[in-house]
Amino acid sequence: MGNKFIVIEGLDGSGKTTVIYRIIQYLNKCGIINVITTREPGGTPVSDFLRVLIKYGGPISDPIDSISELLMIYAARFQLVKNVIKPALSRGYWVIGDRYDLSSQAYQGGGRGVDMLLLQALSDKVTSILYPDLTFYLDISPELSVSRIKNRIILDCLEQEPLSFFARVRSRYKKLASEKKNIIMIDASQSLEKVSAVIYRYLDWWVNKL
Numbered sequence: 001m002g003n004k005f006i007v008i009e010g011l012d013g014s015g016k017t018t019v020i021y022r023i024i025q026y027l028n029k030c031g032i033i034n035v036i037t038t039r040e041p042g043g044t045p046v047s048d049f050l051r052v053l054i055k056y057g058g059p060i061s062d063p064i065d066s067i068s069e070l071l072m073i074y075a076a077r078f079q080l081v082k083n084v085i086k087p088a089l090s091r092g093y094w095v096i097g098d099r100y101d102l103s104s105q106a107y108q109g110g111g112r113g114v115d116m117l118l119l120q121a122l123s124d125k126v127t128s129i130l131y132p133d134l135t136f137y138l139d140i141s142p143e144l145s146v147s148r149i150k151n152r153i154i155l156d157c158l159e160q161e162p163l164s165f166f167a168r169v170r171s172r173y174k175k176l177a178s179e180k181k182n183i184i185m186i187d188a189s190q191s192l193e194k195v196s197a198v199i200y201r202y203l204d205w206w207v208n209k210l
């Protein structure tokens, strides 16, 4: 059918939501109107419930352990893949994901330093069901990330981590982008026009073949 599963990754403020909006407009302009977007964690009733816990934490008396956080993120993702993304792809829809498995590897693996064997097992399980056709990793420094999101009124649990946490996340993202297949790293400190132009070039390649 030619439809694709495309994922946008990067630190907060790297431009994921902005770029996804542009991708949808671009695909629509090319005549592709069957497009859905997903945003992780979340996207099904169960996943959205977990999103609140993951982002804003449990009761003070029951702080969330990093392994529990990891398992909740994967529970949310499995629900999303099985109940939303896979069915949409089978119906011929393009799916644009705002974060996917790479986020867990960067944030929980790189940032939190969780048990790599457990993380790898979960990651292998989900990516064996569905690996993105292409992932765009929007690379920015932790300092630029903070400056782009500084006006937000409410920060979630992760957004309150120190710069050193985001430096570890970024360095894991970069390492994975260089090792894994189908990940395109884009310097997202450039103008939105330049960032979008790189993405459009890849989209063109597919769209022209349809």
Ligand SMILES: Nc1ncnc2c1ncn2[C@@H]1O[C@H](COP(=O)(O)OP(=O)(O)OP(=O)(O)O)[C@@H](O)[C@H]1O
Pocket: 010, 011, 012, 013, 014, 015, 016, 017, 018, 019, 148, 149, 188, 189, 190, 191, 192, 195
């Ligand atoms: N390349 C860019 N140059 C300048 N400003 C940008 C660029 N990309 C995004 N921005 C601006 O940075 C802010 C954050 O962008 P956006 O919300 O798209 O990031 P995000 O990656 O979706 O963040 P989050 O992970 O927190 O949802 C917005 O105000 C957006 O207009």
Ligand SMILES: [Mg+2]
Pocket: 016, 017, 018, 098
């Ligand atoms: Mg966003």
